[in-house]
Amino acid sequence: MTETPQTGTDQKEQGSVPEGQTLWDGDSGTLRAGSRRALAALIKGPYISAERQSQNWRALMADTDSIRSRLADMFLDLVVDAERGVAFVRNAETYDGEAPQVVRTRSLTLMDTAMLLHLRRELVSVPAGQRVIVGREEVFEQLAGYRDAASTDAALFAKRIRASWDAMSKLGILQPTPATQTEGRYEISPVLRLIFGPDEISAVSAVYDGMLAGGQVSVSEGDESLSEDEGSPDEEPREDTDDSEDGV
Numbered sequence: 488m489t490e491t492p493q494t495g496t497d498q499k500e501q502g503s504v505p506e507g508q509t510l511w512d513g514d515s516g517t518l519r520a521g522s523r524r525a526l527a528a529l530i531k532g533p534y535i536s537a538e539r540q541s542q543n544w545r546a547l548m549a550d551t552d553s554i555r556s557r558l559a560d561m562f563l564d565l566v567v568d569a570e571r572g573v574a575f576v577r578n579a580e581t582y583d584g585e586a587p588q589v590v591r592t593r594s595l596t597l598m599d600t601a602m603l604l605h606l607r608r609e610l611v612s613v614p615a616g617q618r619v620i621v622g623r624e625e626v627f628e629q630l631a632g633y634r635d636a637a638s639t640d641a642a643l644f645a646k647r648i649r650a651s652w653d654a655m656s657k658l659g660i661l662q663p664t665p666a667t668q669t670e671g672r673y674e675i676s677p678v679l680r681l682i683f684g685p686d687e688i689s690a691v692s693a694v695y696d697g698m699l700a701g702g703q704v705s706v707s708e709g710d711e712s713l714s715e716d717e718g719s720p721d722e723e724p725r726e727d728t729d730d731s732e733d734g735v
Contacts, residue, residue: 518553521546526554529565529576532590533659534678537572547574562586571615571677598651601633602626603682606660610675621661623652623671 510520518526525546528535537544547554548569555565558576567574578588595603605626610619627648634644655661661673 522550522554526557534573534575562589568681573678598647599654601630602651602655605629606675607679610679619675620672621675
């Protein structure tokens, strides 16, 4: 008995489009289907996690050079940390400094940055690969020292710190996992190790250490000069946000 071969449409409906074949009429792409999905996930952001997006991660690892090349065509740089199982894209810095900013940047509020610094310190205090679980109330208590520098209004300060916590959760910096079933407890994503380099950490930390010591603050709430790539885990969705007081 001769079997009738499946059409491309039938294969798509079953999710079994053969690797390397066209995926729609007029498809001129050359990447395999899995690689295309990984590429799309990187561009969509905020990042690919080996633990949470295993199929995309395996496709990326199997076709890294081709995916990196496609991203470079769009002035995007691929950052991969195989040890920690995370990957994301950021705007490329060309030699002439005239590359278009493909992924927009999001300005951080003063409280956003303070929380990121605290979470990153918690993360790097343990060996790579070890999970770090934090509680919302514990983090809020640790950041209470910034209240006098950021706001003398207790209610407004509480509103700002809750907004920053919610932002970290939305952006994937704080993640609910099977190990954090208790309400208000989250795991710090290992990708946070890659957001700031040592020089940036030192510069920003100096500002906040001065705040805690009662020194002058060089940035104001809602006008923080530090920004991060949307292609990294700091932006999802990729839209500019209002960092004004009303937008918190």
